[in-house]
Amino acid sequence: RLVLYRGDTGETLRGIGSSGSDAGQFERPNGIFVIGDRAYVVERDNRRVQVLGLPDFTPLGSFGSEQLQKPYGLWVREVDGGHEV
Numbered sequence: 001r002l003v004l005y006r007g008d009t010g011e012t013l014r015g016i017g018s019s020g021s022d023a024g025q026f027e028r029p030n031g032i033f034v035i036g037d038r039a040y041v042v043e044r045d046n047r048r049v050q051v052l053g054l055p056d057f058t059p060l061g062s063f064g065s066e067q068l069q070k071p072y073g074l075w076v077r078e079v080d081g082g083h084e085v
Contacts, residue, residue, distance in 0.1 A: 001026055002041065002057070016057045021046050023059035031073040033085075040085060042074045049074060049085060 002016040017024045027045035034040075038060070039052040048065040052058060064071065076085050 002029060002032070016052075023050070023062070024052075024057075026050070031071075033074055033076045035076050035078065035083060038083065040074055040076050040083075042071045044070050044072060047071065 001018050004013045004016060005011065006013055017026050019025060019027065021027060026041065027043050029041050029043045031042040032039060034054070037054045039054055039057065041050045041052065042048075042064075043050065046065065047068040047070070048062045049068075049071070050062045051060045053060050074085055076083050078084075
């Protein structure tokens with residue numbers, strides 16, 4: 001699962017999701033990138049990138065499970081009104 005911390009104090013604010021492979025669940029998340037109102041989370045063991053809507057971390061979809069082997073980290077940029085990962 002993901003853990004949300006307060007940046008200035010390190011205080012734990014809340015946990016997001018649980019272990020598993022369904023939407024909103026995670027298996028070894030190891031990279032997150034926030035851009036606009038989206039959070040992209042790469043998971044090594046589910047071999048995918050999940051897209052979450054902010055601020056509520058609502059699962060919006062995922063991609064990459066057919067192409068990725070053991071992904072680690074990610075980078076996102078805005079391109080033509082969308083995002084390139």
